[in-house]
Amino acid sequence: MTRIVRTVAELREQVRAWKDAGERVGLIPTMGALHDGHLSLVRLAQTKVARTVASVFVNPKQFAPHEDFDAYPRGEARDAELLDSVGCDLLFAPGPAEMYPQGFSTTINLTGVSEPLEGAARPQFFGGVATVVTKLLIQAQPDIAVFGEKDYQQLQVIRRVTRDLDLPVEIVGAPTARAQDGLALSxxxxxxxxxxxxxxxxxxxxxxxxxxxxxxxxxxxxxxxxxxxxxxxxxxxxxxxxxxxxxxxxxxxxxxxxxxxxxxxxxxxxxxxxxxxxxxxx
Amino acid sequence: MTRIVRTVAELREQVRAWKDAGERVGLIPTMGALHDGHLSLVRLAQTKVARTVASVFVNPKQFAPHEDFDAYPRGEARDAELLDSVGCDLLFAPGPAEMYPQGFSTTINLTGVSEPLEGAARPQFFGGVATVVTKLLIQAQPDIAVFGEKDYQQLQVIRRVTRDLDLPVEIVGAPTARAQDGLALSxxxxxxxxxxxxxxxxxxxxxxxxxxxxxxxxxxxxxxxxxxxxxxxxxxxxxxxxxxxxxxxxxxxxxxxxxxxxxxxxxxxxxxxxxxxxxxxx
CATH class of the missing domain: 3.30.1300.10 (Pantoate-beta-alanine ligase, C-terminal domain)
Structure with missing residues (x-):
């Protein structure tokens, strides 16, 4: 079964053990409610690295007050089963207090690629995305991290912040998974x-x-x-x-x-x- | 002589070699124009770790247009001599294009501890500080980083951003060095x-x-x-x-x-x- 950990300390201990054994590690950050699109990211990571870690965290900082944070679909047991079915090695599922402890005060903001399109429609969105993804990359310290092209602007924002902050990770974009009629999975x-x-x-x-x-x-x-x-x-x-x-x-x-x-x-x-x-x- | 490197790649290669040899590494970020206060930070680091890296980078992002960026004192040869005199192992002296390549778009902002005092007098100051210090910590990946209590609010801002972003480094505050009459060295x-x-x-x-x-x-x-x-x-x-x-x-x-x-x-x-x-x- 895919192992589940909830703290940064446990996550780092496992990743460190794999790296010490010479195994490269891939991170697949998600907000859960997993579908075949997410699983295709895990499979892509498995072609590049020995070990895969999926994270599930519905990030409050990327939702505006009027948006669907409360309604966003959640179901950890099913997510864990799906990850297990594709051989994902670890599920990192932190609670809000592990990710944003009391007194948390930091936001990572971008100009440029974050400003049009989704940035115009959802002004705090990419600040929330950049902050949580940077944290996940620093927490897990993976060799690669895989993001879907479905959220294309997000992928470009993550490429930018990763370069700008010198994070030692390769960002991999994965093709959008689609239903038979062509609708992008979401x-x-x-x-x-x-x-x-x-x-x-x-x-x-x-x-x-x-x-x-x-x-x-x-x-x-x-x-x-x-x-x-x-x-x-x-x-x-x-x-x-x-x-x-x-x-x-x-x-x-x-x-x-x-x-x-x-x-x-x-x-x-x-x-x-x-x-x-x-x-x-x- | 203290070795000088100008690229993140060279910095990381040296730090990696030390860590692989079991030696812990301390970073002392500075803007150059070194004086006994800075050297006391190196000496404090040397009591805690085997290897010390000083960085010298006059960070344009923490100066407002009307401030003293152009006039800020610079003198790398003297800085290198002083670092050598206290046995600092490495000087990381990147140029602006290494730190902020074309297209750089990211700023790390804090609320709370960054807002009063220096934050009120110099609105873009701590965003610039947090951004460059985060980059330096990710670039060098030291075990500890030493900052002077002279810039006390900066020290508290750095403690906060380091915790908030889960950077795996111990932040050490060093007592303010003073001239004989009591004036803080600056x-x-x-x-x-x-x-x-x-x-x-x-x-x-x-x-x-x-x-x-x-x-x-x-x-x-x-x-x-x-x-x-x-x-x-x-x-x-x-x-x-x-x-x-x-x-x-x-x-x-x-x-x-x-x-x-x-x-x-x-x-x-x-x-x-x-x-x-x-x-x-x-």
């Missing part, structure tokens, strides 16, 4: 009604259509507008963004062309009370 | 004219008098006012603060008594163009 998909779940496929479909249109010579602005219209027609009540962006720093592209070689289409939209995000190589 | 004392240097002793004298008065039963507020008056009489043109504070979190004390067991008197005042700070156990 813990928040559990919020969707059956009707909403059926409509949700419009998100990846609109994105694929926009990328195909731009690659066929359509103007970026026109393709973005058509994508937003397709989402509205499919029943999405609000589109926060549907933007072609520079794949590294997420800055805006010019109106007429994908500049250079690397672009990414990123989208966030609301279906009822559920906010879905997705992104694709463009 | 690189900024070099800015003082001979007349100002003679007047500067009023700062530690006023502090000792205030502490003696309070210990004899004087009200804190009255002792603080008398101290400020003494500094004005001695030629200080402005007193930023002259405050008895809780020694741990630097919160305000009640007006009548030093609450609990641990209090600290902290002061900052201007003599001509030079800002002097000092603090004492109260």
């Amino acid at each position: 813990s928040r998909n559990a919020y969707l009604s059956p009707e909403e779940r059926a409509a949700a496929v419009a998100l990846p479909n609109a994105m694929k259509a926009a990328i195909a249109a731009v690659q066929a010579g359509e103007r970026v602005e026109t393709a973005e507008a058509a994508g937003k219209a397709a989402l509205a027609a499919a029943g999405f009540r609000q589109v926060d963004y549907f933007d072609f962006r520079d794949a590294d720093d997420l800055s805006r592209l010019g109106p007429d062309a994908l500049h250079g070689a690397k672009a990414r289409l990123l989208a966030a939209a609301w279906l009822g009370k559920t906010r879905l995000i997705d992104n694709m190589d463009a | 690189s900024r004392n070099a800015y003082l004219s001979p007349e100002e240097r003679a007047a500067a002793v009023a700062l530690p004298n006023a502090m000792k008098a205030a502490i003696a008065a309070v210990q004899a039963g004087e009200r804190v507020e009255t002792a603080e006012a008398a101290g400020k008056a003494a500094l004005a009489a001695a030629g200080f043109r402005q007193v930023d603060y002259f405050d008895f504070r809780d020694a741990d979190d630097l919160s305000r004390l009640g007006p009548d008594a030093l609450h609990g067991a641990k209090a600290r008197l902290l002061a900052a005042a201007w003599l001509g163009k030079t800002r002097l700070i000092d603090n004492m156990d109260a």
Whole structure:
């Protein structure tokens, strides 16, 4: 069975023992409510290192007061079973007092890549993400850490803060796992009604259509507008963004062309009370 | 001779070699312009660990645009000689591009202990300090790091951020080194004219008098006012603060008594163009 530890001291002791035995260690930070997407991160880590540690911590600092911190799905027993089923070696599941003891006063803030898109829609989000991920990387001291491309801007923020703070870890991005119809797997998909779940496929479909249109010579602005219209027609009540962006720093592209070689289409939209995000190589 | 390295890679290689040989390592972060106060930090580290690393980096992020970044005294050859004279093993002297490469976007901010006193007088100061010290601790990965009590609030900020980010290092505070007349040693004392240097002793004298008065039963507020008056009489043109504070979190004390067991008197005042700070156990 996957071993569960709840303190930084136990985590470090286990990682130290593995490293002393010459085994490289991979960390997979999660907020639990695990699905096949998370398990694919563990499997990817297992191709690169001998030992894998998944962390489960629903981080209060990355939720605003009006967001779904209390409602966010939790279920440690099932998470542990799923991790066991793929041979994950350790589950680090700290409580809030282990992560943020009384008197905790520190926040890690970024400018640049953290500011548009999710940063504009959720102002405290990336400060919370950068703070907890930095802590997890310092706590576990892994050789690699794996994050899903599903949260693409988060991945770029983590790459940036890891470089900026000289954290001695390799950040690995893993391809988004998708349902058969193409919807990106997400813990928040559990919020969707059956009707909403059926409509949700419009998100990846609109994105694929926009990328195909731009690659066929359509103007970026026109393709973005058509994508937003397709989402509205499919029943999405609000589109926060549907933007072609520079794949590294997420800055805006010019109106007429994908500049250079690397672009990414990123989208966030609301279906009822559920906010879905997705992104694709463009 | 004390070896000088300029890259994180060389620093880590040397520290790793020492640790692999079973030798514990101490880091002494400085901004150069070394004096006996800094050397006393190296000597204190040498009583605790086998190997000492001093860093010299004048950190632009902790100076505001109107402050003395350009004028701050620099002299690497003399710094290296002084470190050699006390047997310091390594000098880490990175350039700005090694510490803050193009695209650097991260700042570590604290609330609480960073907010009053120096934090009020210099709003970006502790964000800059916390960011560079965190980087140095992650870069060097020392067993201990030694900071002077001369910068007492900085020491408390560093203790806080080290705990908050789970950095695996022991923070050691070292007593303030003083000239024979009692003035705290500081690189900024070099800015003082001979007349100002003679007047500067009023700062530690006023502090000792205030502490003696309070210990004899004087009200804190009255002792603080008398101290400020003494500094004005001695030629200080402005007193930023002259405050008895809780020694741990630097919160305000009640007006009548030093609450609990641990209090600290902290002061900052201007003599001509030079800002002097000092603090004492109260």
